[in-house]
Amino acid sequence: MSGRFPTPMDVDSQSPPTKASEQKKAEPPKPAEPKVDEMNEEERKKYFAKKEKDAGNNAYKKKDFETALKHYHAALEHDPTDITFHNNIAAVYFEQKQYDDCIKECEKGIEVGRENRADFKLIAKALARIGNSYRKMEDYKQAKVYFEKAMSEHRTPEIKTSLSEVEAKIKEEERRAYINPELAEVEKEKGNELFKKGDYSNAVKHYSEAIKRNPDDPKLYSNRAACYTKLAAFDLGLKDCETCINLDDKFIKGYIRKGKILQGMQKSSKASAAYLKALEIDPQNAEALEGYRQCSISYQRSPEDVMKNALGDPEVQQILKDPAMRVILDQMQTDPKAAKE
Known part of the structure; x- marks a missing residue:
């Protein structure tokens, strides 16, 4: 590179800077202003337009908007x-x-x-x-x-x-x-009629429309969850129960429906917890008491049922790929007491 713009070099931080090094770090001189007299008409217009724009930008940054507008309009006059x-x-x-x-x-x-x-x-x-x-x-x-x-x-x-x-x-x-509670009630009644007739799939359609019309009514989700339970669409029913409970944590029907769905999914411990939540709200509720009783009985299954249920669980299937676990499985098959263990 030329001597005018030398490459700065690393220096010992403990050494005081020399005058020569200070000169090297000095800012290069700014370019000279262009000579307006030597410009043609087009160049002159663009030059003055840019100057006005730059002035406007400076004012804009300072939030001096009126001044900015004056400069921007002036720029337009020079170059429209x-x-x-x-x-x-x-x-x-x-x-x-x-x-x-x-x-x-x-x-x-x-x-x-x-x-x-x-x-x-x-x-x-x-x-x-x-x-x-x-x-x-x-x-x-x-x-x-x-x-x-x-x-x-x-x-x-x-x-x-x-x-x-x-x-x-x-x-x-x-x-x-789209929300209209009155129309939601009409759709709910249509769903109820179809539910009574056993037409669960069409009942779901009306309950879904009712939910769109009144999405904050927990009863509508509970009703649709009942339909999903009848259709064995347990995941969808469980989701509706959760929504229902989130909207009103004192709505006992939501916990009971959740318990029934979890029973259908053979998740007795979780179903039992849902029934207990219902019993916290109403200790004498017959449905909740019966559901909890059924869950308690399901814990007392035979060893064969325990093994059959275990073998149907994907997590257990993964565990049983271990040779050591296969030995335990063989013991369960030959010794009923081992299954209980």
Whole structure:
């Protein structure tokens, strides 16, 4: 390298810096200002536009938005073909919560950008800012439209995240708009009639519609759980019981249904715990007492039943791959007392 910009070298930290080394570390001289008189008309316009934009950016960083706007508008007067100035003006309006003005300025910028073949990233930026303005105004459907347009110009993680967020908002709005407790009651009664007739699959459809209409009613989940139990869809029924209990931890039917499902899944200890929860709420509840009694009896099974149940458990099957465990299994088969152990 030339002597003007030497490569700095490591020095002993205990040695005081010399004047020569201080000179080497000095900042290189700033480039000379371009000579405006030597520029053509086009270059002169862009030069002054950039100076105004830089001044506007400095004011924007200080949150002096009115001053920033003056400089950005001045930049536009020098060079009306640059989308960046429109984007910057829109950014100020956004900060000032003037969202309608922000949208209009972005639309102007997009028009100018299209006419002058601006970088697609700048077009995407303007479209995304329109989307953010609509989101601030809680018009999520319009926000979604513009985030999708921005994505078609230039995909970025930020725009993708914004799109996902407004889609979630739209979905939640639609869910809330659909809620109607009166219609939920109508659907529940239809489900009850079908349940009595033994048409469990169609009863599930009506209970599901009732839940959509009134998602905070624990009885609806309990009813659907009863249908799932009849259809042997134990996992779905158990999930509904959990939802039911989360909505109302004093709703005894939720614990009883949970106990019955767990019994059907041959999980007697967990079923017993569910019945005990029900008995905490009502110690005299006949269904809970009977369920708990049945779970207690199931613990007193014969050795053959114990072995049969164990062999059907995937975890036990994995354990029995061990040769030592096979020896124990053989002992269980030849000696009933070993099975009890």
